[in-house]
Amino acid sequence: MKKIGVLLCRCGSVIGNSIDLRGLAQRCGRSPFVQEAREEEELCQAQGLASLAKFMEKGFDGLVIGACSSRKCEQAFKATAEGQLLPPSLVEVVDLRELCSIVHTDGRSATEKAYRLVNGAVMRVAASAPVPIATTEVVRSALIIGGGIAGVQCSLDIANAGYEAFLVEREPSIGGIMSQLDKTIPTLDCSICIEGPKLSDAGRNKNLRIIPNAEVTAVSGRVGDFNVSVEVKPTYVDPQKCNGCGACVDVCPIYQPNRYDVDLKPVKAIYSP
Known part of the structure; x- marks a missing residue:
């Protein structure tokens, strides 16, 4: 069974004021896959990333982070985890700010939704395997x-x-x-x-x-x-010998439909496109 770590970012006060992160961490910690779940103040800052690196020293098999927009922070989180030898494919980032804090005025609803999202991410990491990264030569x-x-x-x-x-x-x-x-x-x-x-x-x-x-x-x-x-x-014409004089076109007796002119005017069987 995998040992998954869960980090919940307060994002200053944006997430912390609308979601009960302490209660959320306790609920997540009851999962058989979660070895430890805790809060952090600002994971996207330098001190937060340092805390993440120290957190990863506990030897987790997977990581779930609840923070702000994954587009903004996901790469930094995955790079930090990769520095601790955890494959990026086993790191899931859940957007708690845009999906929970901002859209819900009721703290209870926001916390419940946050739990479902984080728990889903935990189950995904638990069922995932590391994705091998191969380097290949590219034909230029x-x-x-x-x-x-x-x-x-x-x-x-x-x-x-x-x-x-x-x-x-x-x-x-x-x-x-x-x-x-x-x-x-x-x-x-x-x-x-x-x-x-x-x-x-x-x-x-x-x-x-x-x-x-x-x-x-x-x-x-x-x-x-x-x-x-x-x-x-x-083409039935040797391009090395043809000089484009058009003499063959003049003597050709056979006409064919001309698709280029939408068949308005026929063209010789041999022609220069």
Whole structure:
């Protein structure tokens, strides 16, 4: 059975004046999991953290702290507990000030609610196991799916920060829907006038590799080290030999629907996107 310590902070007079912390400590001490429960004046201050470190020397297997907003103090409490070799995952901070003292004018109701919250935290710590913390190497490159204006800007931000970026787009060219629009709201600026320079920057950036006409088929791995499979559809044109003269387009006899122009005007079977 775990030995859990419970500390209740008076937070000056904010918590102490509305909650019976002495009675609360006595009730918490009756739990079979709680080895010791007591009050402290101001845990978030330097002397309070020193008291917490001394309290942890008693060899607790878990710690529950009733204090003010966990967002404000939780990291300091967990760091102090970790310094005494207690894993941060076995430290629970209960917000007694915002959840009890401030919202209840009746001291009895505030104390009863505080007991339920603290007791719940005790039961959670009692049922928890230390969460292992592993250090892993992070691959310093990113893959962005979708070559619209958002994907292009995201890719440029990453590439300009000095990281390798891969932009995968399922269409033959990047730009997305914005490149099909005439005006942008609210300025009514020409959309391609805004997007065009970004597309040029993306094509010239040495840290950015654009993979058009492709789709992601599988993703595996973990955060910081993903393995991604990308299926690149064939273009039937050798980019190393094509000089963009357009002669093949002129002689091609076959037309196909043009999704880019919403099928308003057909396009040749071979074309430059």
